[in-house]
Amino acid sequence: MAKTNGERSATDSTSVPDSTRASDTLVVFGITGDLGRKMTLRSLYRLERRGLLDCRVIGVASTDMSTAQLVAYARETVAATGEQVEDAVFQRFAGRLTYVHGDVLDDALYAQLAREIGPGHRPLYYLEMPPALFAPIVERLGKADILGTACVAVEKPFGNDLESARELNARLRAVLDESQLLRVDHFLGKEPVIELEYLRFANPALAGLWDRNSVSAVQITMAEDFGVEDRGKFYDSVGALRDVVQNHLLQVLALVTMDPPTRADADSVRDKKAEILGAVRAADPEHCVRGQYAGYADVPGVAAGSTTETFTALRLEVENWRWADVPFFLRTGKKLPLRATEVRLLLRRAPRLACLPTPTQAEQNQIVLRIDPDPGLRVQLVGQGGDEAWRPINLNASFAPDVGEPFEPYERLLHSALTGDHRLFTREDSVEESWRIVQPLLDNPPEVHPYQPGSWGPEEAKRLVRGHPSWREPWTGPAR
Numbered sequence: 100m101a102k103t104n105g106e107r108s109a110t111d112s113t114s115v116p117d118s119t120r121a122s123d124t125l126v127v128f129g130i131t132g133d134l135g136r137k138m139t140l141r142s143l144y145r146l147e148r149r150g151l152l153d154c155r156v157i158g159v160a161s162t163d164m165s166t167a168q169l170v171a172y173a174r175e176t177v178a179a180t181g182e183q184v185e186d187a188v189f190q191r192f193a194g195r196l197t198y199v200h201g202d203v204l205d206d207a208l209y210a211q212l213a214r215e216i217g218p219g220h221r222p223l224y225y226l227e228m229p230p231a232l233f234a235p236i237v238e239r240l241g242k243a244d245i246l247g248t249a250c251v252a253v254e255k256p257f258g259n260d261l262e263s264a265r266e267l268n269a270r271l272r273a274v275l276d277e278s279q280l281l282r283v284d285h286f287l288g289k290e291p292v293i294e295l296e297y298l299r300f301a302n303p304a305l306a307g308l309w310d311r312n313s314v315s316a317v318q319i320t321m322a323e324d325f326g327v328e329d330r331g332k333f334y335d336s337v338g339a340l341r342d343v344v345q346n347h348l349l350q351v352l353a354l355v356t357m358d359p360p361t362r363a364d365a366d367s368v369r370d371k372k373a374e375i376l377g378a379v380r381a382a383d384p385e386h387c388v389r390g391q392y393a394g395y396a397d398v399p400g401v402a403a404g405s406t407t408e409t410f411t412a413l414r415l416e417v418e419n420w421r422w423a424d425v426p427f428f429l430r431t432g433k434k435l436p437l438r439a440t441e442v443r444l445l446l447r448r449a450p451r452l453a454c455l456p457t458p459t460q461a462e463q464n465q466i467v468l469r470i471d472p473d474p475g476l477r478v479q480l481v482g483q484g485g486d487e488a489w490r491p492i493n494l495n496a497s498f499a500p501d502v503g504e505p506f507e508p509y510e511r512l513l514h515s516a517l518t519g520d521h522r523l524f525t526r527e528d529s530v531e532e533s534w535r536i537v538q539p540l541l542d543n544p545p546e547v548h549p550y551q552p553g554s555w556g557p558e559e560a561k562r563l564v565r566g567h568p569s570w571r572e573p574w575t576g577p578a579r
């Protein structure tokens with residue numbers, strides 16, 4: 100979409116992938132940071148190994164070091180993630196790397212960057228930086244005249260609440276077209292999250308069940324069995340709601356509930372997501388439970404007397420014809436009994452089984468999409484369990500054998516961004532809708548209840564589902 104002076108498009112209707120949006124240079128701001136160390140360098144190395152990396156990579160940070168030192172750091176870092184480093188592959192990757200250091204608030208850095216990029220290139224600027232620096236960097240790229248038609252990818256969090264997200268959008272959009280702006284949410288790069296669209300829309304067997312006529316409640320669980328560890332300072336200013344609900348879990352909810360997109364371009368899916376998030380009623384603090392695990396206060400960086408939540412459970416309503424009156428229960432927490440992320444549809448109950456000598460009510464049928472770990476699909480049915488009873492029959496399918504070695508989320512997102520495929524990035528409207536949904540919980544946060552590490556959060560979380568199906572333990576164990 101062409102950018103015109105003073106008038107910037109709010110949409111991105113580019114086809115996929117759009118070669119006119121492809122980049123020939125990747126500039127990673129913050130390459131020496133935690134995310135760079137854990138994810139970015141490894142993902143770029145994996146893309147190299149797959150033969151899918153086809154551009155220069157310029158790393159930017161404030162640490163004073165040479166390109167040779169960045170190369171050595173990259174090798175160490177990739178190996179430390181557990182990746183097998185193949186010499187020939189790494190040599191090819193190293194040949195792409197350059198390092199530029201300086202303060203991103205200093206104009207001199209951009210002059211140096213302009214020389215390094217050279218004329219006639221279309222870079223992708225990837226900002227894995229403290230979020231307060233997103234707008235200052237983009238403004239300086241504009242001022243240095245090295246933005247042009249380049250794309251800019253920004254990490255999460257996008258704003259801290261609705262107002263700050265709008266302000267950030269306004270500052271970025273004063274310099275960039277929406278079609279140049281890629282908001283990263285790594286959940287959208289997860290294979291099973293992408294699978295959701297296919298499962299729902301390519302399978303009439305599932306599509307026919309996917310509404311209020313068949314579904315009585317939906318539970319979305321993101322449980323982590325580890326704590327905040329060394330991220331105390333960051334996490335304490337954020338909490339579970341901002342860290343994963345506003346972004347990851349609401350994006351999953353949108354994919355579970357939206358209507359099918361009608362075209363393949365980037366905007367078609369994003370239109371449907373914005374539409375469905377717009378139909379979600381703003382969260383009610385009465386229908387939200389917050390918790391904090393015992394011991395959180397001792398994590399370095401956590402403020403004394405902190406009331407930041409490490410657990411949250413909430414109920415949401417989608418007000419449209421497909422989903423009216425179906426409660427959506429979302430819960431997430433640190434230091435829970437296990438690590439699992441799943442979407443569970445609980446179908447309406449069958450009538451009591453009059454064929455049994457003692458008519459009994461059987462367990463509800465359930466459809467479970469497991470996102471992490473070991474992605475797969477489970478359909479839970481009911482079968483014969485003797486004269487008096489029923490028993491569950493679980494039809495489990497793992498996605499692993501079908502997809503080979505899947506892309507890591509950041510591998511997929513970097514490749515999509517570099518090749519001009521913008522479908523996996525969030526758009527301004529849905530980001531703002533997500534903040535609107537959680538804003539009442541930020542304005543009037545419910546009391547925070549303590550919980551024991553290894554438990555399923557505070558007891559109050561059970562109260563939230565009273566009158567509805569109780570929380571089901573996530574599906575664990577191998578899918579096949």
Ligand SMILES: NC(=O)C1=CN([C@@H]2O[C@H](COP(=O)(O)OP(=O)(O)OC[C@H]3O[C@@H](n4cnc5c(N)ncnc54)[C@H](OP(=O)(O)O)[C@@H]3O)[C@@H](O)[C@H]2O)C=CC1
Pocket residue numbers: 128129130131132133134135137159160161162163201202203204226227228229230254255256
């Ligand atoms: N860490 C994670 O697991 C995840 C992080 N994110 C997001 O990614 C982004 C980065 O996070 P993370 O990597 O943890 O942050 P870090 O604090 O670990 O890294 C920040 C990076 O920014 C650089 N930097 C900071 N200030 C300046 C400056 N003034 N001039 C030049 N460079 C500067 C640092 O360079 P140097 O060290 O050389 O000073 C470093 O490379 C954040 O938006 C975060 O929310 C998203 C998902 C997960």
Ligand SMILES: O=C1O[C@H](COP(=O)(O)O)[C@@H](O)[C@H](O)[C@H]1O
Pocket residue numbers: 323342343471
């Ligand atoms: O963005 C974040 O996500 C991770 C969980 O991501 P996953 O891909 O490992 O499931 C979460 O632990 C972290 O707190 C949050 O910032």
